[in-house]
Amino acid sequence: MERRSFVRQAGLAGVLAAGAAPAVVHAQSVIRWRLASSFPKSLDTLFGASELFAKKVSELSGGKFQISTHAAGELMPPGQVVDGVQSGAVEIAHTAPYYFFGKDETFALGCAIPFGLNSRQMTAWMLEGNGLKLMRDFYRQYNIINFLGGNTGAQMGGWFRKEIKSVADMKGLKMRIGGFAGRIIERMGSVPLNLPGGEIYSALEKGTVDAAEWVGPYDDQKLGFNKVAPFYAYPAWWEGGPQVDFFINTKAYDGLSSEYKAIIECASAVAHVDMQAKYDAKNPQALKQLVGSGTKLFRFPKDVMDIAFKESLAVYSDLSAKNPHWKKVYEDFAVFRRDQNLWFRFTEAGFDDFMQSQKL
Known part of the structure; x- marks a missing residue:
């Protein structure tokens, strides 16, 4: 008997009794999302992170969760991706949060501010400090939940x-x-x-x-x-350690199963680490x-x-x-930055200073 016919005739109780429900639910769980990037396709580092993210989401879900990636300007201008996610026009964006500081300066704290954190410190603040919680509290008013989506490391001037x-x-x-x-x-x-x-x-x-x-x-x-x-x-x-993010529409995210939410988290972590690895590997030869x-x-x-x-x-x-959103996040950010700089002064900075003066 065909599954659809079986479900119609047996009803939900019969399906559950027959043990067929998990297969039916799984068959209905195919998801297709669109991702709007703020970056051009020519940049395999920045746009490439969204492609890697989508690839991992597909692989981890056995092809059941598909995300099509669209470069800046394909679906909307790069500076409008927050509006696109907020309204639900797209489910997800990949962007640099500080592009949107005109909406509220607090956006910049989710990416980079002058004399802020380096890339390792930024990831530490987000994942082990209060950064991710504070930024998610802030982004909630824009119908957004964010996931780390890469870091370039310290940039050139x-x-x-x-x-x-x-x-x-x-x-x-x-x-x-x-x-x-x-x-x-x-x-x-x-x-x-x-x-x-x-x-x-x-x-x-x-x-x-x-x-x-x-x-x-x-x-x-x-x-x-x-x-x-x-x-x-x-x-x-x-830009001592600018972080880019995946911005996801909260309604779309809340509609995911716990399995798919875990996949989003894992795929974003891979993309986050991979971006900095690419920059660290490719920048020396290019310079x-x-x-x-x-x-x-x-x-x-x-x-x-x-x-x-x-x-x-x-x-x-x-x-x-004058900006209570900024004040709430920045006060925590500043304390974390102070402690990180004290620590790095005795470790990373000391080691780097010596090594970079050597002829290897």
Whole structure:
């Protein structure tokens, strides 16, 4: 007898008695979601994380949970993916939370803020500190639950037409800079512009901007920034360990079985670790190639770093006085950062400082 006919004739009680219910339920549990990314397909590091996530979800579910991945602009503009998830237009997005600090500055704390946490510290705050709980409490008002979706590690400070030799060179500088950092350089006399990755090259080439930052050598080389701006700064004091996230519509997530929720958690963990591994493995060779082709490296002068640090703390203090969401999360973030820096001072920093001075 066909299963459908059997179910109609026997009814639910008969199905349960016959032991056929689990098979029926499993047959009905095929799920298809759409993922909207904020990143272009050309970046196998950033967009690639969403592809790996979807692949693992499919593998872990035996092909029963399918997620189609869509690059920036395919389903919606990269800056609208939060709206897409919030409204239910798509079930999931892969994005950098600080892109949406215009909605509320607290978004930035889920990704990176100037002079924040490095990548290991960020993951520790999220998974073993209060970070994930606090950010999920905040995202709930947007109908979102988040999962860690990767980290680039500390980034480079961007491409400049002219070397920055003092804070005076920041005056009037038009710079493409992502997330929260624009507010800081604005206080330093610069003009921030937040352009999508796909528009940066043409803006630099045409002189619409004097400088631009994206991620680091591997991605920057693929985007060709070295062809239109010869000076490459370090470090990106605004991105010591930026985390990207999977944002999932809460109604869609709540509709999943416990098995599928566990699959989401496991797949996101794989994608999170894999992204940083890719960057750490690919950036060194890309930097060698860039320098070999004429790129000129320079370190931000101390007066630039000092003023940027001072202005950042002033902004955080102002926000804590007027934004209760920010205050709640930032207070916990700041305590965790203080303790982490004390620990890393005696361990990671000491070891790295010695090793990086050796000729190996």
